[in-house]
Amino acid sequence: MDYKTNGMPFRRLGPSGLRVPLFSLGGWLTIGQTVVGDPVKEIIRTAFKNGINMIDTAEVYANGKSEAEIGRVIKELGIRRSDLIITTKIYWGVRQGSPNDTGLSRKHIVEGIKESLSRLKMDYVDVVFAHRPDSTVPMEEVVRAFNYVIQQGWAFYWATSEWSAREIEEAHHVASKFGLIGPIAEQCEHNMFHRERPEKEYKPIYEKYGTGTTVFSALAGGLLTGKYNDGIPEGSRFATHSWMKNTVQKLQQQEGQEKIRKIRELSKLAKEEFNTTPGALALAWVAKSPNTSTVILGASTPQQVLDNLKALELLPKLTPGIMDQIEKILNNKPKPEAGRITD
Numbered sequence: 001m002d003y004k005t006n007g008m009p010f011r012r013l014g015p016s017g018l019r020v021p022l023f024s025l026g027g028w029l030t031i032g033q034t035v036v037g038d039p040v041k042e043i044i045r046t047a048f049k050n051g052i053n054m055i056d057t058a059e060v061y062a063n064g065k066s067e068a069e070i071g072r073v074i075k076e077l078g079i080r081r082s083d084l085i086i087t088t089k090i091y092w093g094v095r096q097g098s099p100n101d102t103g104l105s106r107k108h109i110v111e112g113i114k115e116s117l118s119r120l121k122m123d124y125v126d127v128v129f130a131h132r133p134d135s136t137v138p139m140e141e142v143v144r145a146f147n148y149v150i151q152q153g154w155a156f157y158w159a160t161s162e163w164s165a166r167e168i169e170e171a172h173h174v175a176s177k178f179g180l181i182g183p184i185a186e187q188c189e190h191n192m193f194h195r196e197r198p199e200k201e202y203k204p205i206y207e208k209y210g211t212g213t214t215v216f217s218a219l220a221g222g223l224l225t226g227k228y229n230d231g232i233p234e235g236s237r238f239a240t241h242s243w244m245k246n247t248v249q250k251l252q253q254q255e256g257q258e259k260i261r262k263i264r265e266l267s268k269l270a271k272e273e274f275n276t277t278p279g280a281l282a283l284a285w286v287a288k289s290p291n292t293s294t295v296i297l298g299a300s301t302p303q304q305v306l307d308n309l310k311a312l313e314l315l316p317k318l319t320p321g322i323m324d325q326i327e328k329i330l331n332n333k334p335k336p337e338a339g340r341i342t343d
């Protein structure tokens, strides 16, 4: 299969020269877990045909099966490796036997990426992420280990996920002190109900280091599609995964009911103004942020990929007036730091 952008916009991933599609595809809870075999192929084929040439996974997703399925399907579809951007994440490992099976020691980073590449059946990933910070390992060891991975040609860039602004700052200090490569991006949660960290805490990091973001859970796990407004549909993420019990319980409480009220208002706005869905609106809203490099879509069917890509048509229609209307509905804009001049 040859790649064609098919109208997909590309943005640079942070300060790097790597161009990433505004929408990418992720494999958490789906690929290798709820979706296996031919259906994985159909999701990836649909995404690729529609301009999504970036796939995000992690060693821990489905205990390595996500990487294995992605590797298998890419081979079967005959997609050229250079047409793809593959990202994986190291931290949790696939075994919890020895204390070094997880974390960000040089040992686990090096062994972890080697195992990931073997599951993916690839010589390299484009970006390797530290899936979480590890306060038990000296930052110099972490930065040096990711630089070693890059020097070996196992990854072109390294990045962080769910690190605090202070930890990202420390990584940059260490990198600059020793003339090493710093992280280019942060993989963070950003959606209409989760805003403080990506919109406020990271602001100085965007300004100082040009950090990019590969955003996850832009639909809050599906909540922002409106599919949970009237209960928990069978087969949905909230119904399938037992550890979602807490999320489901919270939905019944006042805070959850308030979210559903807002989703109903967003649905009305999406329908009346654009004849579209709240999901497309929620995705376009995240993509609109200049600090978003790519929005990683989660999808359990090819149709969800297509539905979610409707966000692309909507993006240019999100005028300042519409953004204000959304802001009024959400009523959760992070307050600027005291004494900080903001736009």
Ligand SMILES: NC(=O)c1ccc[n+]([C@@H]2O[C@H](COP(=O)([O-])OP(=O)(O)OC[C@H]3O[C@@H](n4cnc5c(N)ncnc54)[C@H](OP(=O)(O)O)[C@@H]3O)[C@@H](O)[C@H]2O)c1
Pocket (backbone or CB within 6 Å): 025, 026, 027, 028, 029, 030, 056, 057, 131, 161, 162, 187, 188, 215, 216, 217, 218, 219, 220, 221, 222, 223, 225, 227, 235, 236, 237, 238, 279, 296, 297, 298, 299, 300, 301, 303, 304, 305, 307, 308
């Ligand atoms: N770095 C990290 O710590 C981290 C954490 C989380 C995720 N991620 C990455 O980000 C990716 C996306 O995260 P996410 O899966 O949480 O994203 P999300 O977009 O918030 O949720 C995706 C889920 O919502 C449902 N959905 C999606 N589109 C839909 C549609 N059009 N209609 C109805 N339901 C729809 C599907 O679940 P069902 O059909 O099963 O209901 C789908 O699996 C992951 O795959 C992973 O690569 C990274």
